[in-house]
Amino acid sequence: MSVIAAPKARRRVFLPQWATLPVILGGAILLFWIVVGITIPLWSPYEPTMLAGMRFQPPNAEHWLGTDALGRDVLTRTLYGVRHSLPIAAMVIVCAVLIGCTLGAIAGFVGGIVDSVIMRLVDVTLSFPPILLAMAVTAALGPGLGNAAIAMVIVWWPIYARLMRAQVLSVREREHVEAAVAAGATRPRVLVKHILPLCWSPIIVNATMDFGQVVLLVASLSFIGLGAAPPTPEWGQMISDGALHFYRWWIAAGPGIAILSIVLGFNFLGDGLRDFLDPRSK
Amino acid sequence: MTAPLLEIRDLSVSFAGRHGEAFEAVSGVDLTVSAGELHGVVGESGSGKSVTMLAVMGLLSPGARLSGSIKLDGRELVGLSDRQMRKVRGVRIGYIFQDPMTALNPLLTIGDQIAEAVRIHRPQVSRAQSRARAVELLQLVAIPMPEKRATQYPHEFSGGMRQRAVIAMAMANEPDLLIADEPTTALDVTIQAQIMELLEKLRQDRGVGIVLVTHDLGVVAGAARSLSIMYSGRVVERGLVDDVFAAPHHPYTKGLLGSLPQPDARVERLRAIPGAPPPISARPAGCAFHPRCGYAIDICRAERPVLRQVGATTVACHRAEEVAAGQAEEMSVHDA
Numbered sequence: 017m018s019v020i021a022a023p024k025a026r027r028r029v030f031l032p033q034w035a036t037l038p039v040i041l042g043g044a045i046l047l048f049w050i051v052v053g054i055t056i057p058l059w060s061p062y063e064p065t066m067l068a069g070m071r072f073q074p075p076n077a078e079h080w081l082g083t084d085a086l087g088r089d090v091l092t093r094t095l096y097g098v099r100h101s102l103p104i105a106a107m108v109i110v111c112a113v114l115i116g117c118t119l120g121a122i123a124g125f126v127g128g129i130v131d132s133v134i135m136r137l138v139d140v141t142l143s144f145p146p147i148l149l150a151m152a153v154t155a156a157l158g159p160g161l162g163n164a165a166i167a168m169v170i171v172w173w174p175i176y177a178r179l180m181r182a183q184v185l186s187v188r189e190r191e192h193v194e195a196a197v198a199a200g201a202t203r204p205r206v207l208v209k210h211i212l213p214l215c216w217s218p219i220i221v222n223a224t225m226d227f228g229q230v231v232l233l234v235a236s237l238s239f240i241g242l243g244a245a246p247p248t249p250e251w252g253q254m255i256s257d258g259a260l261h262f263y264r265w266w267i268a269a270g271p272g273i274a275i276l277s278i279v280l281g282f283n284f285l286g287d288g289l290r291d292f293l294d295p296r297s298k
Numbered sequence: 299m300t301a302p303l304l305e306i307r308d309l310s311v312s313f314a315g316r317h318g319e320a321f322e323a324v325s326g327v328d329l330t331v332s333a334g335e336l337h338g339v340v341g342e343s344g345s346g347k348s349v350t351m352l353a354v355m356g357l358l359s360p361g362a363r364l365s366g367s368i369k370l371d372g373r374e375l376v377g378l379s380d381r382q383m384r385k386v387r388g389v390r391i392g393y394i395f396q397d398p399m400t401a402l403n404p405l406l407t408i409g410d411q412i413a414e415a416v417r418i419h420r421p422q423v424s425r426a427q428s429r430a431r432a433v434e435l436l437q438l439v440a441i442p443m444p445e446k447r448a449t450q451y452p453h454e455f456s457g458g459m460r461q462r463a464v465i466a467m468a469m470a471n472e473p474d475l476l477i478a479d480e481p482t483t484a485l486d487v488t489i490q491a492q493i494m495e496l497l498e499k500l501r502q503d504r505g506v507g508i509v510l511v512t513h514d515l516g517v518v519a520g521a522a523r524s525l526s527i528m529y530s531g532r533v534v535e536r537g538l539v540d541d542v543f544a545a546p547h548h549p550y551t552k553g554l555l556g557s558l559p560q561p562d563a564r565v566e567r568l569r570a571i572p573g574a575p576p577p578i579s580a581r582p583a584g585c586a587f588h589p590r591c592g593y594a595i596d597i598c599r600a601e602r603p604v605l606r607q608v609g610a611t612t613v614a615c616h617r618a619e620e621v622a623a624g625q626a627e628e629m630s631v632h633d634a
Binding site for chain 1: 384386387388393395396400401402404405414415418419464468
C-alpha cells in the first residue's frame with residue numbers, strides 16, 4: 017500500500033486527463049460568455065441601444081454597472097458585446113488557420129521556389145507591427161467590423177503558415193512517410209494522410225491562444241474608430257466612449273473587465289491544451 | 299537457373315557536394331537476384347548498400363545522379379517517370395524499413411495502414427474487402443488474433459510485432475521482390491530469429507525474391523543463399539554463402555569473418571579490422587581497402603581491382619589467390 021500514490025489515484029477517478037485546473041477555469045469563463053451571448057436577448061431587462069435611464073448613473077441596484085453618457089445600461093451593453101467579439105474572433109481565426117495552414121503546408125511539402133515565394137510573403141507581412149498593419153488595411157478598406165476582420169486575417173495568416181511549414185518539414189522526414197512513398201502512395205496522399213494529421217497539435221494550441229489576442233485587436237481597432245461604428249455595443253467602442261468621461265470609471269470598466277476575462281479564459285485554455293496536446297513545447 | 303528477377307548492372311549513384319563537386323556513394327555495382335532467392339547484401343554503414351536499394355525503389359533524393367541499369371523482370375527501371383515508378387513501388391517491390399518503431403503512421407490503426415497499402419494500388423477494392431485483406435495479411439505474418447490486432451494502433455504493438463506488420467504491409471500487393479533494409483537491426487536477438495524465419499517462410503511459400511541488406515554476417519549466414527559484400531560503394535566479393543564463408547577471397551570478407559565470435563573456438567580477443575572505412579570524399583586511389591589491408595602491395599595502391607572469378611566466388615582483389623590460400627601472416631602487422 018502506498019500512501020503517496022493515493023491522492024493521485026483518487027483524482028484520476030473523477031477527472032479525465034485533460035481536465036487540469038487551467039482548462040476547467042478557462043473553459044468555465046468561455047462557457048459563461050458563450051451562454052450569455054446566445055441567451056441574453058431572452059432575459060436581459062434592457063436593450064443595448066435603449067435609453068434606460070438617467071445619464072451617468074454610477075452602479076446601483078437598477079443598473080449594476082451604471083449608465084453611460086446617453087443613459088444606456090453599461091452591463092447590458094457589455095454582455096451584448098460578446099455577440100460581436102466572439103463570432104468575429106472565430107471567423108478571423110478560422111480563416112487565418114485555413115489560409116495559413118494551406119499555404120504553409122504547400123510551402124513545406126513542395127519546397128523550392130514555391131516555398132521561397134510563400135515564406136518571403138510571410139516575412140514581409142510579419143515585419144509590420146500587427147496593430148499597424150491592421151490599421152492600415154482597415155483604413156484602406158474603410159472602417160467597419162467586417163473590414164476589420166479582413167484586416168486581421170491578413171495580419172494573422174502568416175503566423176500559421178510559418179507554424180505549419182515547420183511542422184510539415186519535421187514530420188515529412190519521419191520514416192513512416194518514406195514508407196508510404198515506398199508503398200506507392202501519391203504525393204497528395206502522403207501529405208493528406210501521413211503528414212497533416214501529425215501537424216495539428218501546435219496549431220490548435222496556438223489558435224486557442226490567438227483567439228484572445230484577436231478579441232483584443234478587434235477592440236483596439238474599434239477603440240481608435242476603425243472597427244464597430246456607434247451605436248454597436250462593441251467593447252473597444254465602449255471603452256473609447258468611456259475614455260471621454262474619465263472620472264465616470266464605470267463606463268469603461270464593464271467592457272474592460274469583459275476583455276480581460278475573455279483573453280484570460282482563452283490563455284488558460286490554450287495553456288492547458290498545450291500541456292495535454294504538445295507536452296514537449298513547454 | 300531462372301532468369302534474374304532483379305538485375306543491377308554497373309549502377310553508380312553520386313550526390314552533389316556543397317561546392318558542386320560530385321561524391322560517388324555507389325560505383326559500378328552489379329547485383330543479381332533470382333525469383334525465390336534470398337540474397338544478402340553486407341557492408342558497413344556508408345558502404346552504399348542502402349543507397350543502392352533506394353535507387354532500385356526510385357527513392358533517391360532529387361539531387362542524386364544515377365547511371366547504369368536496374369532491371370526488374372527484364373524491364374528497365376532507371377529513367378521511369380514518378381508515375382510509372384509508383385506502379386512498381388509496393389506492387390512489384392515491397393520495401394521493409396529498418397526501424398519498425400518509426401515506419402508506421404502513429405495515427406492510423408495497423409489494419410487501416412495495411413488496407414491503405416492495398417487500396418493505393420487497387421482503388422476499386424471496397425473498404426470492407428481491404429480490411430479483410432489486412433486481417434488475412436496479419437495472419438500471413440503470424441500475428442495472433444489478427445482481427446483484434448488490426449484495430450489497434452502501432453503503440454500497442456511490440457517491436458517484433460510491428461516489424462511483422464511492416465512486412466504485412468510490404469506483402470499487401472503480392473510483390474515479386476522484397477527489399478529488407480536491415481529488418482532486424484532494431485530488434486533483439488530472439489525476435490531477429492523469428493523475423494528471419496518469417497522472411498524465409500514467405501520466400502518458400504510465396505516464392506518472393508528477397509534482398510536482405512544487413513551489416514550482420516550472422517543473419518546472412520543463416521538465411522541467404524548468395525551474398526554480396528560491399529565496401530566503400532563497391533561490391534568487393536560475391537558468391538554463394540557457403541562458398542564465401544568456406545573460402546573468402548577478399549581480405550575484407552576475411553576480416554569480417556574473422557571478427558565474428560565463434561562458439562566452438564576459444565579466442566582471447568576477437569580480431570578487428572584496423573582503421574575505419576574512408577570517407578566518401580577521400581577515397582584512396584587504387585583499391586579502396588588498401589590502407590586497412592594486410593595484403594596490400596604496390597599494385598593495390600595504384601590500380602583498382604576489377605571483379606573476377608577466383609575459385610568459387612567473384613572477387614575484386616589483386617591478390618585473391620593468396621588471400622584464399624590463407625597467407626594471413628601480414629594481417630597481424632597492424633594488430634599492434
